Amino acid sequence: MSYRYLLRRTLLYMAAITFSLWVLIPVFLIAFSAFTPRQELYQWPRAVFPSHFSLETMRFFLGAYGVVRSLFNSVQVALLTLAFTLLVGAPAGYAVARFHFRGKGTFRLGILITRMFPTALLAVPLAVIFIRWGLYDTLLGVALIHTAMALPFAVIITTGIFMGVPKELEEAAMTLGCSRLGAFVRVALPLALPGLAAAAMFTFVISWNEVFAAAILTVRNRTLPAHIITTIQASPLDFRFAGGFFMILPALLFMFLIRRYLFHMWGGAIAER
């Protein structure tokens, strides 16, 4: 334990703690705001810490017109998106991980390219098409566009997950009398299940957070972010703070649960096994 070593360690931790504070302080501030009594929010100068813990602001937010309804809409859209995305994305990811087929490279590149189109380019024409198809202002319509947005990520994540399941295990199952499908269902799927759950939560968060398309494609059946953004100019500050805090809650929870899988998203690198 030399003097130099100690100095270096100290600097290292100081840097890490500085970055942590930069990340955490805004989250804490919005949490304080959401649990500050309404009166104190408008005082000058306002205290950083609320004088006492109060549910008044949150209750006001949840009681405001349209919030609970849009909350249920958000959950429905996110669950629909999750179902669609996994139904299409997981088999696609499995195919990319296991089989060699023509155009595989192009397929993977294509997945990435779809992510580069601006959301506006997808949402605006779809609004016109959806009116024609009767999907405009429906939760199904929003879920479809969210699926289109989440699918590339889902395929990339599930590819990484199935690559982590050794092919030999499936082959062994087949020599022991399983069919191709049986080997998948009995061996690969259970092993991939935690990873698939992570992909599902990630999809849920994408849908839960998405605002542009949801705001453009709905009028009355708004999701929570769409409701907040379309009423933002007219709503009081306490509504906005409570809404901001409320929106990050499930996102933070899910991100915590799937933290080990975050690295699957960005190509071959895998943080932990």
Place this chain on the structure above:
Amino acid sequence: MPLFQAIGLAFRGDAGFTLAYFKKMVSDVRFFDALKYTFLLAITIVPLQLVTALAMALLLNKSFRGSRFFLYLFALPLGISDLAAGLIWLSIFTHRGFLNSILYTLGILEKPIHYLSYQNVGFTFLAVVAAEHWRATAIVMVILVAGLQMISKDYLEAAEVLGARGWKKTWYVILPLLKPSLQSALIIRTIFALQTFAVVLALAGQITPVLAGEAYFWQFLYRDSHVASAYAVLLMVISITMTWVYLRYLGAKTGGMRG
């Protein structure tokens, strides 16, 4: 398919091909402001994020005790939406928000500053930069950490045998090997920075208009899908051009590095 529909909406009028919608878009009072702020935001935020994220990733690469804990902590904003991030920073920058209150309590300010107003467009812009920088640096960091983990230990050992240590090792060995990750992070972030929308709306309203926001207003408020599509097509053209520029001028040099 929506791509062709969008191009159709942007160019086709009652009597066939028309540029009328693009003329309408360009002649809008906010068009050039939107163009200006979209570009300004992208060229301010993206380099800032790359530097911050690189510092974070290199720090975590030292794998000290608790580095994994810090990794997850740094990645926290990944789950936070742009709208929520805008609202979080609104609580800081608003007239009677945290920043003004703290500065007043410390005796630095005599009265609150209107950070987010037409009188302080510069401040408003910086507030948007702060919020976006805070929210989206995590993505860049995750890409770079993943990239760092792909660097083979052999290179690092060879570098140490040859006497490269500390900053030298970082500068001459790690950074060149990290170039593909830096490049993809750069492309991804630029494309998303060009689409910045909800953060701006939450913090600045229409004080600093951006292209994606204009597309939203034309579609949502003015109910004009044609002009909204024109904005969307413009955004895509800019995105593709930027990607092409990056690949053309950065890709040539990194070509041999991959694999």
